[in-house]
Amino acid sequence: MFPLNFESLNLTNMPTTASSLFSAYASLTAFIMLVRSIVDQLIPHELRYYIYSAFGRLFTPRPSDLTLIVDECCGMVQNQIYEAAEVYLRTKVSPLNDRLRVKKAPRQKNITVTIEKGEEIKDSFDGININWRFVCSGGENEQNSHAQQKRQFELTVNKKHRVKVIESYLPYVLDRAEAIKNEDKVVKLYSQEGSYDPYDDESNSDWSSINLDHPATLETLAVDAEVKRTIIEDLDRFLRRREFYKKVGKAWKRGYLLYGPPGTGKSSLIAAMANYLKFDIYDVELTSIKDNSELRRTLLTTTNRSILVIEDIDCSVEVQNRECEVEDHQPSNTKLTLSGLLNFIDGLWSSCGDERIIVFTTNHKHKIDPALLRPGRMDVHIHMSYCTPSGFRILASNYLGMHESNPHRLCGEVEELIESSKVTPAEIAEQLMKSEDADVALERLVDFLKRKKEESNKIGDEGTSKSEIQETDQNAEKWSSVSSDDELKSSLSDAQV
Numbered sequence: 263m264f265p266l267n268f269e270s271l272n273l274t275n276m277p278t279t280a281s282s283l284f285s286a287y288a289s290l291t292a293f294i295m296l297v298r299s300i301v302d303q304l305i306p307h308e309l310r311y312y313i314y315s316a317f318g319r320l321f322t323p324r325p326s327d328l329t330l331i332v333d334e335c336c337g338m339v340q341n342q343i344y345e346a347a348e349v350y351l352r353t354k355v356s357p358l359n360d361r362l363r364v365k366k367a368p369r370q371k372n373i374t375v376t377i378e379k380g381e382e383i384k385d386s387f388d389g390i391n392i393n394w395r396f397v398c399s400g401g402e403n404e405q406n407s408h409a410q411q412k413r414q415f416e417l418t419v420n421k422k423h424r425v426k427v428i429e430s431y432l433p434y435v436l437d438r439a440e441a442i443k444n445e446d447k448v449v450k451l452y453s454q455e456g457s458y459d460p461y462d463d464e465s466n467s468d469w470s471s472i473n474l475d476h477p478a479t480l481e482t483l484a485v486d487a488e489v490k491r492t493i494i495e496d497l498d499r500f501l502r503r504r505e506f507y508k509k510v511g512k513a514w515k516r517g518y519l520l521y522g523p524p525g526t527g528k529s530s531l532i533a534a535m536a537n538y539l540k541f542d543i544y545d546v547e548l549t550s551i552k553d554n555s556e557l558r559r560t561l562l563t564t565t566n567r568s569i570l571v572i573e574d575i576d577c578s579v580e581v582q583n584r585e586c587e588v589e590d591h592q593p594s595n596t597k598l599t600l601s602g603l604l605n606f607i608d609g610l611w612s613s614c615g616d617e618r619i620i621v622f623t624t625n626h627k628h629k630i631d632p633a634l635l636r637p638g639r640m641d642v643h644i645h646m647s648y649c650t651p652s653g654f655r656i657l658a659s660n661y662l663g664m665h666e667s668n669p670h671r672l673c674g675e676v677e678e679l680i681e682s683s684k685v686t687p688a689e690i691a692e693q694l695m696k697s698e699d700a701d702v703a704l705e706r707l708v709d710f711l712k713r714k715k716e717e718s719n720k721i722g723d724e725g726t727s728k729s730e731i732q733e734t735d736q737n738a739e740k741w742s743s744v745s746s747d748d749e750l751k752s753s754l755s756d757a758q759v
């Protein structure tokens with residue numbers, strides 16, 4: 263035991279040299295040990311325990327931080343918060359990080375950068391400082407190390423923000439991760455032909471896929487502004503109405519019929535819709551489907567948040583009308599019939615998926631079986647028209663970088679010719695592609711339009727030159743403005759009348 267030197271405890275007179283500091287520390291330690299040995303001898307064991315722990319609590323500062331552990335898995339399934347944190351924190355990597363992990367799968371658009379084991383990321387939310395740390399343990403063995411590793415994020419924050427972090431910050435991380443994933447999503451085009459792709463996890467024996475590298479967007483589409491605005495509003499409304507569809511007992515799907523002459527942008531509009539919604543496209547080739555059960559099976563293997571496309575519905579398949587089916591006594595599953603298709607569109611099979619869009623295209627609306635055109639079957643009919651002056655202005659901006667505020671001297675003449683002839687956006691686009699020089703391209707376009715006008719005068723062309731959009735569901739307008747539950751109920755009872 264150290265001798266107790268009371269003089270050295272006289273802190274007021276203590277010289278501030280290193281040796282006197284050391285001797286003061288030694289004396290204090292010796293004093294504490296003396297007290298402790300007296301307590302040990304005089305106080306019973308149980309009481310001692312409480313005294314020591316009370317002292318401990320008094321002198322040890324309580325940690326003010328809370329650490330939330332976010333494990334990779336909850337039981338057999340992935341922890342959604344872990345997944346979201348992984349995606350979200352990619353956007354928060356800072357120059358302070360020393361070790362990062364980079365990767366890119368064969369079909370991935372961008373390189374992903376994630377933090378390595380032990381790295382920390384600082385984030386802030388509503389003035390709260392949040393610290394994330396990536397922790398990895400186990401699986402040191404080279405072989406199957408990844409599978410054996412236990413991965414988790416540790417989120418550390420001041421305890422007083424516990425409720426806010428759990429109730430507001432984590433839901434925010436989940437939402438942001440969803441949005442980031444959506445931005446990064448590569449839209450795919452699935453088709454029935456082609457072979458199974460071993461590099462693509464999502465391909466299956468019914469469908470093969472490629473990335474949809476179609477540049478069409480709703481902005482670059484030469485369609486009248488009013489029609490375009492209505493399409494965008496319709497798509498937006500469709501996306502946000504999950505609960506509405508559930509309440510009214512309708513399958514969460516929307517059907518579009520696009521009709522118009524070849525080269526007016528029907529396929530381009532489908533690609534633009536897919537790019538806008540980030541939905542995959544399933545190109546359903548009805549001619550390669552032999553019967554209704556194959557149709558059912560094929561359609562059931564498509565995923566949610568997708569656009570099912572049936573191009574040229576009038577000629578791609580000889581879907582027979584109902585009378586023919588009744589006369590023909592073959593069992594309906596041994597051939598592809600119109601009713602098989604209609605069953606899918608608005609019957610039992612349509613409710614098998616969520617967030618589906620079905621698009622039919624045709625060059626000849628009048629050739630389509632009336633059953634397909636019945637109100638409510640395809641929710642929206644869009645007429646893709648010949649090019650209009652406003653469509654031309656969009657194409658001129660796309661192809662020649664011309665701005666409406668600074669029109670070319672030939673624009674007036676081109677627009678007049680367009681108004682008086684039936685020319686498709688595809689034909690105009692082809693002319694505009696011929697030269698990068700606006701003078702040359704527009705002169706050629708004027709010549710082309712003049713020739714076209716003469717031809718159409720000779721043969722007497724039919725068809726309207728105005729694009730239009732028509733909603734076949736009479737209640738849609740009413741439903742679209744419904745906001746509260748009460749309003750919804752009253753509009754539903756109106757709808758049933």
Ligand SMILES: Nc1ncnc2c1ncn2[C@@H]1O[C@H](COP(=O)(O)OP(=O)(O)OP(=O)(O)O)[C@@H](O)[C@H]1O
Pocket residue numbers: 482483484485522523524525526527528529530531625646686687688689691
């Ligand atoms: N409305 C449009 N806006 C912009 N580009 C268009 C438009 N219509 C056609 N094009 C151009 O013409 C090409 C062909 O158009 P698209 O394949 O979309 O026509 P379509 O209506 O589907 O024709 P089809 O009836 O023959 O299938 C597109 O790749 C695009 O470059």
Ligand SMILES: [Mg+2]
Pocket residue numbers: 528529530573623
């Ligand atoms: Mg097409």
